Amino acid sequence: MDLSILNDRQLKAVTTIEGPLLVLAGAGSGKTRVLTYRIGHLIDRYDVKPYHILALTFTNKAANEMKQRVAALVGYRAEQITMGTFHSFCLRVLRRNADQIGYRSDFLVYDAGDQRTLVKNVMKELKISEKDISISNAKAVISDAKNKLTSVEKFQDLYRDDYHNKRIGLIYERYQAHLRENNAMDFDDLIVNVIQLFRNAPDVLEYYQHKFKYIHVDEYQDTNYIQYLLVKQLSEYYNNICVVGDGDQSIYGWRGADIGNIRDFEKTFKNAKVVLLEQNYRSTQNILDLANGVIKNNLARRDKNLWTDNAAGDLIQYYRAADGEDEARFVANQIIRGIEGGGAYGEYAILYRTNAQSRSFENAFNRASIPYKIVGGRKFYERMEIKDLMAYLRFVANPSDAVSLRRIINVPKRGIGAQTMTHVEQIAQTRQLSLYQAIAYAVENAALSARAIKGLKGFCDFVQPLIDDRAELTGSEILKAIIEQSGYRDNLEMERTTQAEARLENIDELYNQIVEFEQKNETTELNYFLQEISLLSDQDDIEEDESGQVLLMTIHAAKGLEFPVVFLVGMEERLFPSGRALEDDDGLAEERRLCYVGITRAQRRLYISHAEMRSQYGALRVNQVSRFIEEMPHAIIESHSGTIAARKAQGGKMALNYKRYAAKPLAKVDDNAYKPGMRVHHQHFGEGVVIALNGETTLTIAFDKKGIKKLAVGFAPLRIIEE
C-alpha cells in the first residue's frame, strides 16, 4: 500500500494506531482518505484481521463509499470489516440478541411517520388534546429523553411537579408500552436498546469489546450522548478508538448532537492524541476565504487555519433577486449558460435551508428543460400511498401489528368506520384477542351489523390467504397481490387526476424497489425487506450514475458531499438563519456552522443569492439580507446583474422536453407486446434485451449494465426501443 500520496498530517493520522486518536479534519481536508488509508494500513501493514475493525458513519452511502475505497486498497479483505451507520450497526447487534432485552428478533423499526401515528393514538387513548400538547412536541420531547438515556421512570420522576411534562411522561410511558406490544422500536430505541442490552448482558458487551480491536467514528461532531456512550463502552477493552470530525460542521444539535463530545474527547479518552488536518484539497482559495470569514464569527471554537494550494479561482457570485421566482430563474439561467459552455448538469447543486424552497426551482427548471433531482424532501417512504402499502406488508408479515392494521383496514374504503372499529376493539378486549383475531371472530360469528361484516369479510378474504402463504410467497408477489386485490390500484386509476397518476407511479416505484432489493440481497423474504428499508437515508438515494441531473437538497442533506458548482440560495434573515434559531445564541452559532458547511461544499464556483420578497405560508414576506452575507469578505464577491439576461432567456428557448418529472407513467403496456430478442429501456436499469417470457406476468431481461433481472410486465417502467 502506497502511503506517499498522504501529506504529513494525514500520514500521522494513518500511522497512529494505538490508543485514542482525534482527527480534527477541516472541510475538504481528506478525512475519508485518512479513514480508508488507516483501515487499509491496519490490515495491510499490521495484519489486523478485518473482522476486528469497526467503522461507524452517518449515512449508508458514506459507509458504502468507504468500503469500496478500502477494497480498492486491500481487496477482498475489506469484506469482513463491520461498516455502517450507528443505526444499522445497532440493528444488527439487536437482531442477534433481541431476546436478551425481551424482543423477538424480527422486531420492526418504526420510522418518523410511524412514530407520529403511534404518539397520536396514544394521545387519543389518554384523552390528551392535540391543542394542549402537539404531536410533534410530544415526539420531540420523548426522542430527546431517549437521546439522553432518560427512561420513562426517570422522566416521570424528574417532572413530577411539571404539569406539561408530567403529561408527556404519561404519553412516553404508553408509547413505549405500545412499541413493546407491537414488537417494535423507533430509531432512538435502536441505540438505547443496545446500551440496555450491554447492561443486561455483560457477556454480550464483552464479546463486542473483544471483537472490535479498532474502532472508527466518522462525523464525530454530530454524535449525541447515547452514541458517545456506545462508542465509549465498545472501546473500553482495547482503547483503540479513532474519531474524525470538525466542530465547525456540527449541524445536528437539534437532534441531540453534542458538540461537547468532540471538544472534550481528550478529557474523556485519556492519553488521546490529536491530529489537525488543515490543508483543503476541495475548494478554491476564494471559497475558503469566504467560509473562514463567516465561521470566525462563532466564538468558543477551536481555531484552525484552513488553507489550500489551489488557485484563488473565480470570485464568489452574488445575486439579489426580486423574489423567489426571480432567484430561481437566475439560477436556471446560470446553469444553462454553464451547459452551453460545455458543463454537465451533474456539476451543479442547489442548496437551501428548508425543503419548501425547492418548489420555485422545480418550476424554473421544468420551464427551462433542466433535468434535476430533489434529494430528500417529502421522502418517498413518507408518502401516503407508500405508507399504506408498507402498512399492508407489515401487517401481512405480522398480523398482530395493530398499528398497521388500523391504518389499512378501511383503505381503500370498505365501509369500516370508527364505529365499527370501536366494536371490534371491544371484542378484542373482552375476548383477549388481537385486533385482527377480533375481526376474524366477528366475521365468523356475525357479531356486528351486516354492513360492517361485509366490509370486514372483504378485507379478511383477501389478506388471509396472503398471511397463510407468506412463507412461500416472495415479498414482491405479496406486494403485487395487495396492490391488485385490495382495490388500491383500481381506486387510483378511477380517480383520473394528476395526483392519482403520481401515486400510481410511486406504487410502481415501490414495486421496483422491492424487486431490486430481492435481486441485490438474494433473498425474497418479505421480512428482510421490511427490516432493512426503514434505515435508508436521503443520501442513499443519490445514485452514482445520476451525473446528468442538477441536484437540489437542503444543506443538511449535503453534509459530506461536494459539487463543482454550488448555489447557496435564500440567504435571508429569518430563513437562513432560520427565525427559530434566532431565539438563542447556540441556535445562531449552529446556523452559522450550517452556512459554513454549505459554502465548503463548493469546489470551483459558488453562487450566493437572496430574494427581497418571498412568499411563505401563502403570503408575501419582505426579508432582509442574511447577516451571513454581511459577514463575508466583500472583496472577493462579485455582484451579479443577471436579471435582464435571465428575463431574455426566459422568453427564448423554452422547449418542454423535460424528462424525469414530466414523464408519462410508463406502466400500462400491452401484456403481450413483449417478445424475446426485443430491445427495451428501463427507467432505472437502462437498456437491455428481453431473454424470455415467464408465464404471463414476468419478463427476463439482460440489461447492458445491470445484469439479468426478472421484472413484472405492466409494473416495470419499461418501453420498447426496437422489435
Place this chain on the structure above:
DNA sequence: GCCCTCTTGTTCGAT
C-alpha cells in the same frame, strides 16, 4: 359511513 366545505395550523433541519 361518506363526502363536501370551511377552518386551522404548519415547516427548520433527519438517522
Place this chain on the structure above:
DNA sequence: ACAAGAGGGC
C-alpha cells in the same frame, strides 16, 4: 400553499 381536522348534510 397545502394538508388535516371539524362539522354538517346526505
